[in-house]
Structures are given as C-alpha cells and as structure tokens.
Amino acid sequence: MRAFAFLFASSILFAAGCRYDPVPQEIIDALGPEQGAPSATHRPGQPCIVCHSNYEGAAPPFAVAGTIFNLKDGLIVPAVGVKVIISDSVSGLRKACTNAAGNFFVKREDWVDITYPLNAQSGSRGMSSLIGRDASCASCHKLPDETSEDPITGAGHGSPGVIIADPLAEGASEGCGAPQ
Amino acid sequence: MKSRFAIAAVMAAALAAVTSGCLGADATATQTFKCPSREAFSGEPADGGADVLAVSAFMERRCGTLDCHGATLRPMRLFGKFGLRDPGQHNVTGGAPTTAAEIDANYTAVCNVDAEQMDKAAQDFGQSAEKLLVLQKARGVEGHKGGTIVTQGTPGDDCLLGWLRGDQLSLVAPRCQAALGAL
Numbered sequence: 001m002r003a004f005a006f007l008f009a010s011s012i013l014f015a016a017g018c019r020y021d022p023v024p025q026e027i028i029d030a031l032g033p034e035q036g037a038p039s040a041t042h043r044p045g046q047p048c049i050v051c052h053s054n055y056e057g058a059a060p061p062f063a064v065a066g067t068i069f070n071l072k073d074g075l076i077v078p079a080v081g082v083k084v085i086i087s088d089s090v091s092g093l094r095k096a097c098t099n100a101a102g103n104f105f106v107k108r109e110d111w112v113d114i115t116y117p118l119n120a121q122s123g124s125r126g127m128s129s130l131i132g133r134d135a136s137c138a139s140c141h142k143l144p145d146e147t148s149e150d151p152i153t154g155a156g157h158g159s160p161g162v163i164i165a166d167p168l169a170e171g172a173s174e175g176c177g178a179p180q
Numbered sequence: 181m182k183s184r185f186a187i188a189a190v191m192a193a194a195l196a197a198v199t200s201g202c203l204g205a206d207a208t209a210t211q212t213f214k215c216p217s218r219e220a221f222s223g224e225p226a227d228g229g230a231d232v233l234a235v236s237a238f239m240e241r242r243c244g245t246l247d248c249h250g251a252t253l254r255p256m257r258l259f260g261k262f263g264l265r266d267p268g269q270h271n272v273t274g275g276a277p278t279t280a281a282e283i284d285a286n287y288t289a290v291c292n293v294d295a296e297q298m299d300k301a302a303q304d305f306g307q308s309a310e311k312l313l314v315l316q317k318a319r320g321v322e323g324h325k326g327g328t329i330v331t332q333g334t335p336g337d338d339c340l341l342g343w344l345r346g347d348q349l350s351l352v353a354p355r356c357q358a359a360l361g362a363l
Contacts, residue, residue, distance in 0.1 A: 116327065117245075128274060129262035130363065132326055134247035140273075155272040157265035158246060 024050045041101035044078060045069070045143040045162055047136035048105060063114050065105035066137025068098050068122065068163045074152060078102030079165035081176045084122045089115045097176035123166030137163060214302035215291035220343045220352040222283045235343045236260075236286045238336065238356040240278060241363055243318075244286075248326050256289050256314070290314060306345025315340055335359035 027050045034042065038058070048065035051058040064086050069076040082098040086106065094111055096104040117130035120137075134140070141163050144154035153161030219226045223234030240260030244250040250263030257264065259282035265271040266282050291298055294313040301309045309315065313322060318340060320328030330336035335358035342352045 129241065129245050132245040132248035140246040149270060149272050155274070157267045157269075157272065158252065160262075160273040 019055075021055055024053070024055050028056060040099055040105075041103060044101040044103055045138055047134075047138040048103075049134070049136040049139075052105075061108040062135070063106045063108045063111035064094070064096075064118070064120075064135040064137075065103070066141065066163060067102045068104065068165045069102055070165050070167070071152070076152065076162055076164075082122055082165050083176050084120060086118055086120045088118050095175070122163075123168055125166040213291070213295040213299040215287070215298050216302050216306070216344055216346055217349070218287055220347065220349045221287050221290070222280075223349065223353060223356075224280070224283070225349060232349070232353045232357075233360060234349060234353045234356050235339060236278070236283045238339050238359050239286065239290065241360060242329055242336065243326070246273065256293050258286050258289060259283075260286075301344055302346070306341075309341060309344035312344060315344060330359075335362065 027047060031043065031046050031050075036042070044067040046067075049062050050056065052060065052062040052065065054061065066084075068079040068082050068084065070079045071077075078100065079098055079102050080100055082102075082104075084096050084098070084104050085093065086096070087093050088111075090113075092111065092114065094106045096106050098104045114135075117132050118135070119130060120127045140159055141161065142148075142154050142156075142159040143162060144151050148154045148156040148159070148161070150156070150161055153164065155161035221235045223232045223237060225231070237260075239249075240258055240263060243256075244258030244260045244263040246263050248254065249256050249258045250260065251257070252264065259266055259278065261276070261278045262274055265273060265275075266279065266285065269279060269281065271279065297308070297312055298314075301307075301312055316322040317324040318329040319332065319337070330340060335355045339352060339356035339359050342355055
C-alpha cells in the first residue's frame with residue numbers, strides 16, 4: 001500500500017514537472033492578472049499565443065493573433081474594424097478583422113498547416129520583416145515599458161513598438177463589418 | 181604513519197594539479213581563428229567605395245528576425261535595422277539603417293558559431309565550407325528550429341556559400357541582393 005502511494009505521488013510530481021516550461025511560464029507570469037472575464041477583447045497588446053496554446057490551454061488555440069492600434073492625441077487606442085491579411089510560405093492566406101479592442105486572431109483549427117515564415121499586411125502597410133516562428137504579434141510588437149525609446153508606441157532596441165494601423169484602413173476594410 | 185603521509189602527499193599533489201589546471205596560464209590564453217572575408221560579409225568595400233548589401237544584410241532579414249536569431253538570448257545573435265538593435269546605441273527596430281558596430285557584431289557572431297571549422301574553411305579556401313554548421317543549419321541538413329532557410333542553387337544559398345568559399349564582394353553581393361529581393 002505504501003509502495004502504491006509512493007508511486008502515485010511520484011507520478012503526479014513527474015507529470016507536473018513535465019508540464020512546467022519556464023520559458024512560456026515566465027512570460028505568462030509577467031502578464032499580470034486578468035481584468036474582468038476573459039473574452040475576445042481581453043488583454044490587448046499582450047502575446048496571445050503564450051496562453052492560447054497547447055502549453056497553457058486557453059481556448060480557442062490560435063494560429064496567429066495580435067492587436068492593432070491607432071495613434072490619437074499622443075496615445076495608442078484600439079484600431080477597430082481593420083482587416084489584416086497574413087500569408088504563409090506555401091501561398092496560404094488568411095484574413096482577420098480587429099474587434100473593439102483592436103484584437104484579431106486566426107484559430108488554429110482554421111490554419112492547421114500554417115508554414116513559417118509568415119508575412120502580414122493591413123491596408124497599404126506590410127511588414128518589413130518576416131515572422132520567423134512566433135505568431136503572437138505582441139512578442140515583438142511590445143507595449144511601451146521602461147526600456148522603450150518611444151514611450152508612446154513602445155519602439156525600442158528589441159521592438160518596433162505596437163502595430164499602428166494604416167489610417168486609411170480603419171472602418172473601410174471590406175468584409176470587416178461592425179466590430180464585436 | 182608512512183602510509184598516511186603518502187596519502188596526504190598524493191592528495192596534495194592532486195589538488196595542486198587540479199588547481200593549476202583551473203588557474204594556470206591556459207585559463208587566460210587566447211586562440212585566433214580565421215573567418216572568411218569581412219568585406220564580403222559586411223558589404224563595406226575595403227577600398228572605401230560605397231557600401232552594398234551583402235551577406236550580413238541577407239542574414240539580418242532572413243535569420244535575424246526578433247523571434248529568431250534577433251532574440252537576445254539566442255545563439256548566433258544578429259542585429260539589424262528590422263530586428264534587434266545594439267543596446268549601446270539608441271536606434272529602434274525599423275529605424276536607422278544597420279550600423280557598422282552591429283555588422284561587426286554579426287560577423288563575430290556568425291564566425292564563432294563553429295570557429296574551428298570556420299578557420300579550416302578559411303584556410304582551405306572554402307573546400308570544407310559545406311560542412312559548416314551555419315550552412316548545414318540554413319539548408320536544414322542539421323536540426324534547425326527555423327527549418328530550411330536556403331536550398332542549394334538558390335541565390336540565398338549562393339550568397340552564404342560564396343562568402344564561405346572566399347568569393348569576392350563583387351561576386352557575393354549580387355547573389356545576396358537577389359536573395360533579398362525574393363523575400
């Protein structure tokens with residue numbers, strides 16, 4: 001009986017140890033607590049896929065996700081109803097629209113065979129660099145913090161800052177309808 | 181009594197050997213490795229002519245994104261205009277062009293991936309270049325999280341291989357520029 005209890009406890013510890021991955025966990029811990037209930041408009045500007053992933057298990061899992069902002073009166077505000085086009089390396093293409101928080105996402109079930117590197121475009125603005133492996137836009141397009149050279153957009157030596165929408169793209173995006 | 185003395189002597193000798201191994205002259209010795217042309221890597225002509233896009237520019241764009249080799253903690257860390265910027269300067273991602281200091285750092289990073297083999301390739305005029313880890317990983321022959329980056333016979337592969345084989349800047353740069361154009 002004692003042996004069984006020992007084995008049971010060991011297997012639980014082993015399983016818990018296997019699940020723990022310090023790299024995503026450190027990012028998740030740094031995101032802070034949830035404000036209100038989780039929804040499609042929660043946590044704008046944070047790296048979505050650290051949680052919407054196999055590791056953390058937030059539903060739904062995403063293939064690509066991010067947030068788009070506008071610059072208004074020296075502040076960043078959500079860019080609503082903006083169409084984003086993401087293309088992968090085998091001519092795959094997906095479109096998404098930003099919601100009331102500026103968030104957009106493509107569910108993993110809608111892009112199972114996504115192949116890196118990716119590129120992204122919104123309005124007349126395309127990314128200048130490729131997306132090599134991280135489909136959370138905010139992993140690179142970081143919110144402003146104490147290390148930012150630009151305290152408004154967050155641009156710094158390791159980030160181009162948050163994604164700022166093409167001013168002509170907002171509200172004029174074909175197929176984006178009313179934001180939810 | 182004699183045996184105790186002998187054991188103590190052996191232990192003292194072993195301790196001395198270990199200590200000298202850690203703190204001896206070898207601890208501060210340096211070794212110099214050769215690397216293929218800095219000129220062809222950087223795109224900065226040695227004769228002072230105008231800079232051109234070459235190996236560094238290609239690698240910055242294709243390998244040095246912020247989520248790959250432009251990440252601070254990743255091996256072969258690369259700086260570049262659209263990736264990680266030198267924290268000692270005040271440039272931002274997407275801002276000013278890649279600086280000379282950043283290109284120097286890129287050259288050092290790439291040359292040190294496989295320093296002994298890189299030295300060998302530089303000495304044998306590139307005959308062993310195809311064995312280099314940097315090329316093997318880029319071709320996807322060696323395990324590489326970023327997958328296959330270049331395939332043989334394409335401008336990107338020619339850009340890297342040409343540099344590793346010791347080709348001159350005038351030959352390497354057009355290949356790298358063609359590879360950049362395809363991104």
